[in-house]
């Protein structure tokens with residue numbers, strides 16, 4: 001197992017780009033790949049696949065950075081990075097998929113703000129991402145522009161609800177905003193006395209690590225306690241650049257967690273998850289949640305059974321430290337439901353029989 005984070009390879013099409021440009025997140029965004037012909041000049045696909053990509057790309061927003069393109073094996077149609085970000089004809093065949101699987105619209109008293117749990121809200125401040133995940137449970141949201149006044153309206157709502165003590169700033173990806181706009185948004189949230197905790201959800205440490213500059217981290221550190229949860233789904237995403245981005249954030253005192261999604265064909269193997277979680281710990285990112293795939297329309301090809309998910313997660317126990325194993329959860333319109341394979345073999349008046357990771361049965365006597 002290769003645990004060491006290595007520098008991301010560059011696709012040959014970008015070999016001549018100067019490092020100063022390559023390492024500039026604004027250059028990466030301006031050079032973003034959004035055209036199927038440009039993409040298929042870099043990735044080997046059949047004419048039929050290309051046509052399917054074109055149609056899926058018209059139905060759901062897509063693009064990726066040259067940096068993330070470099071992580072894709074151009075000759076492997078099953079490449080786990082490719083599956084996550086390139087449009088795929090299979091997105092168009094999902095009769096059981098739901099437009100809004102978590103009923104977020106129903107839980108939005110103000111547009112672009114979700115109030116599901118009693119004392120916290122999620123605020124969508126951006127509709128853009130550096131790379132659009134094909135498994136995204138907000139595929140519908142990244143198709144539409146937020147209302148220009150939605151942040152102001154959400155702020156008024158939060159001010160009027162003193163029970164809200166925790167705000168998750170999300171999107172799209174909030175770190176797609178400029179430092180100045182993000183500073184303005186966070187300052188205005190911090191001015192609300194009852195908001196004690198700020199959290200940011202961003203995938204940019206994985207898809208555009210150059211966005212994490214010391215200036216950005218210094219600015220975010222003004223708003224402690226502030227937490228950042230990111231999304232690495234495959235160990236190949238943990239490059240030296242991604243490790244560097246996480247290091248900058250950690251040094252600014254920002255505690256980092258990872259929220260993966262369990263995805264068929266991407267990370268549904270024990271060895272892949274073992275490597276992913278070990279590498280995350282090495283870059284000081286705590287594996288926090290791994291979500292069962294949402295029933296979002298257009299994601300059928302990623303879905304697997306809960307039994308398979310439980311079996312995979314259970315197989316890690318004893319082989320990884322507890323802090324490397326995230327909570328496996330099903331996200332529902334009523335909140336997250338953590339799930340764990342049952343290790344109780346029997347339970348009666350005498351005590352409880354438990355199955356240990358190495359297959360032994362341990363008897364824990366009942367206390368009087």
Ligand code: SF4
Nearest residue numbers: 129132133136172203
């Ligand atoms: S980065 Fe997040 S919001 Fe953006 S497409 Fe991926 S999962 Fe969706």
